[in-house]
Amino acid sequence: MAHIALICPPLPGHLNPATTLGRALKRRGHAVTYFHIPGVEPSARAAGVDFKPVGTSGSDALAARIHTMSELGGLRSLRFAVACSRECSALLCEFLPAALDEAGIDLVIVDQNEPAGASVAEHLKLPFINICPSLPLNREPDIPPPFVPWAYETGGLARLRNRMGCGLTDRLIAPINKTVNRYRSAWGLPRLHTPDDSFSRIAQICQMTGDFDFPRRKLPESFHYVGPFCDRAGPEVLFPFERLNGKPLIYASLGTLQERNSGYFRVIAEACANLDAQLVIATGGSKGQLPSDLPGSPVVVNYAPQLEILSLASLTITHGGLNTVMQSLAFGVPMVALPITHDQPGIAARVKRSGAGEVIPAARATASSLRATVQRVITDPAYRARAGDLKKSIERAGGVERAAAIVEDVLSRTSRGASHTSNALRNY
Numbered sequence: 001m002a003h004i005a006l007i008c009p010p011l012p013g014h015l016n017p018a019t020t021l022g023r024a025l026k027r028r029g030h031a032v033t034y035f036h037i038p039g040v041e042p043s044a045r046a047a048g049v050d051f052k053p054v055g056t057s058g059s060d061a062l063a064a065r066i067h068t069m070s071e072l073g074g075l076r077s078l079r080f081a082v083a084c085s086r087e088c089s090a091l092l093c094e095f096l097p098a099a100l101d102e103a104g105i106d107l108v109i110v111d112q113n114e115p116a117g118a119s120v121a122e123h124l125k126l127p128f129i130n131i132c133p134s135l136p137l138n139r140e141p142d143i144p145p146p147f148v149p150w151a152y153e154t155g156g157l158a159r160l161r162n163r164m165g166c167g168l169t170d171r172l173i174a175p176i177n178k179t180v181n182r183y184r185s186a187w188g189l190p191r192l193h194t195p196d197d198s199f200s201r202i203a204q205i206c207q208m209t210g211d212f213d214f215p216r217r218k219l220p221e222s223f224h225y226v227g228p229f230c231d232r233a234g235p236e237v238l239f240p241f242e243r244l245n246g247k248p249l250i251y252a253s254l255g256t257l258q259e260r261n262s263g264y265f266r267v268i269a270e271a272c273a274n275l276d277a278q279l280v281i282a283t284g285g286s287k288g289q290l291p292s293d294l295p296g297s298p299v300v301v302n303y304a305p306q307l308e309i310l311s312l313a314s315l316t317i318t319h320g321g322l323n324t325v326m327q328s329l330a331f332g333v334p335m336v337a338l339p340i341t342h343d344q345p346g347i348a349a350r351v352k353r354s355g356a357g358e359v360i361p362a363a364r365a366t367a368s369s370l371r372a373t374v375q376r377v378i379t380d381p382a383y384r385a386r387a388g389d390l391k392k393s394i395e396r397a398g399g400v401e402r403a404a405a406i407v408e409d410v411l412s413r414t415s416r417g418a419s420h421t422s423n424a425l426r427n428y
Contacts, residue, residue, distance in 0.1 A: 002106040002411050006034040006049065007096070007117030008133065009088065012256040013321050014111055015040070017133040017207055017229040019047035021109065024231065024404040035099055037091065046235045052103060054095045079172070081342065086175045089116035093183040096120045107411055112137045115198035116180050123187040127414040129407065130199050132206040133229070134322050135343040137195040140218045145169045149345035149361070152214040152353060170194065203410050205403045207326055209393045212354055224406055227397035228326035230307060237305040244299070248277040248314040248378065251333075252298075253306070254340070254362075255321045256284040264338065264362055268317055269294035271370035277378070280309060307331075315378045317370075319362065320344035325351060330399075332391035334383035336373050338362040355386035 006022055008014040015034075022032040026048070034044040038053040045051055093116050100108070101124065108128035110117040121128035135146035142158065144150040145165040170177075173195075180198075181191045192198055203222050210216070210225045252268045265281055272279040273296030282304040283290060290300055306327060310316065316328040320339040325347055328335055335357035337348035351357040358373050377383045398405075 001029050001031060002415075003031045003033070003104055004407070005100055005103070005105045005108045006032060007036070007092070007108060007114050007120075008034075008111035008131070009085065009113055010036050010040040010043075012043070013323055014113065014133045015043060015047070016234070017323060018109070018111065018131060019044065019049050020229040020231055020234065020400055021131065021403050021407075022049040023047070023233055024229075024400045025407060028404060028408065033103060033105075035096060035103075037088075048233065052099055054099050055091045082172055082176060085113070085173075086179050088114070089176050089179045092116040092120060093180060097124055100124060100126065107407070107414065109407065110200070112195065112199065112204070115176065115192060115195070116183075118198040118200065119180050119184050119187075119189065119192075122189055123183075127202060127410065128200050129203040129205065129410055131403070132204065132208075135346050136204075136206050136208075136213070136223075138199070138204075138216075138219060138223070139166060139194060139196055140216060143214055143216065144346065144349075146343040146346040149339065149349050149359075151349055166194075202414070203406055205406055207322065207403075209390065209397050211393050212326075212329070212350055212390055214350065214353070224402075225397060226402045226406070227394040227399045228323070228330055229400040229403060230327060230330060231400060232307060237303050239301060239305050239308070240299065244280075244312070245278050249309070249312050250275070250277050250279045250315045250317060250374065250378070251282070251304070251306075251309050251313040252279060252317040253282045253284060253304070253324055254319040254338070255324070264340075264365070265291055265300075266294060267365055267367050267370060269296055269298050270367035271374060272296055272298070275371070275374065275378075277314065280304060282306070282309075315374060317374070320348040320351065320359075322347050326394070329356060329387055329390040330394045332384065332388040334377050334387045336360065336370065336377055338365050338370075354390060356383060356390055357387075358383075 004025055006018050008018040025032050033050040033052050035052050035054050037055055041051045097120050105126060108121040108126050110128050110130055112130050112132050118128055142154050144162050148165055177192050184191060205224050205226055207228045208225055209227050250272055254264055279298035281298050281300045283302055310328055310331045310333055313333045316333050316335045318324045318335055318337055320337040335351055337351045337357055337359045339345040339348040340362045348359040352359045358377055360369060360373060
């Protein structure tokens with residue numbers, strides 16, 4: 001049995017897939033502990049993994065700041081996220097080495113978005129692997145930066161555009177790199193210049209499939225597309241299933257950072273009010289009251305048992321978060337994406353290119369434009385057919401169990417120096 005550390009941003013969109021992988025590893029007999037600010041402990045333990053605090057109770061002022069992102073959109077939200085990430089990086093670099101050393105960690109699983117976690121693992125000479133719960137940050141000339149809505153294109157102009165976009169991204173994340181590099185210099189490690197500099201050479205595990213991502217040509221052999229990290233063993237979520245009326249079900253979720261009374265939910269409700277379908281809205285927020293006067297009387301809850309609802313759905317309206325997108329495709333459900341910020345525009349661009357859905361930027365969505373798009377996607381069989389194709393590729397990819405097998409293969413090779421592929425990985 002190994003003791004495995006999880007390091008990821010303290011946000012549900014990252015924590016949920018990381019702890020799903022953690023549960024899969026626990027089922028295989030390993031100890032799994034999530035390390036981060038004390039305020040995340042209830043969420044981590046509810047998700048079924050152990051928890052060790054990093055920093056002091058005063059660090060939870062950072063948790064309060066992270067919730068502020070629900071009030072922001074677009075570039076403002078992205079800049080605020082970078083500021084919070086810089087604070088997380090400083091905290092992890094300062095306190096995580098002692099916490100990992102005290103816990104007797106054998107392997108570290110690090111979100112690509114936490115370069116501080118990778119740096120600490122390097123400093124302690126611990127083997128580490130990366131997971132990609134959001135868009136992979138691996139750079140290639142033909143791949144746009146993850147935070148833009150650009151379509152996939154090849155050619156000189158597209159490469160120039162992408163290079164300029166990556167340059168702007170480097171300027172945006174410079175405060176994070178500056179903070180991490182201060183510690184790396186003290187530890188005798190080379191400086192980080194781009195995100196790729198912090199990635200594992202042992203294994204990188206992505207919860208997309210290759211046919212959903214833009215075409216990649218320069219990924220390392222250690223990169224694995226495994227599909228969404230899903231199981232049904234997470235915290236129980238109550239839902240009024242008795243209110244479902246048997247009509248085609250439209251599921252709307254804009255992630256966990258929106259306020260409950262966000263105006264986007266009213267636009268969605270108005271767009272779906274006169275359709276021959278039933279709308280279920282999961283607000284996901286922690287601020288404000290649940291809206292009770294939306295057009296069409298949709299079923300409105302704070303959180304829904306997403307996998308169960310998607311198994312019944314005919315269409316998903318989503319902000320374009322990778323968890324909801326990939327879980328929708330795992331059930332063959334087409335989508336209308338309303339990207340708001342962060343990497344959601346880039347994920348939505350992949351939804352559009354895949355043929356499994358359409359995209360309207362959230363800031364430009366009106367009830368009439370959304371209604372027309374929903375009607376087109378829900379009635380044209382081509383969208384569901386393409387979503388069905390992607391469902392099959394997800395089933396072949398292996399999901400969280402294949403991810404766990406890859407982790408065990410790494411453990412086998414790093415603990416015994418074995419050069420062969422373990423039976424666990426060979427099964428996939």
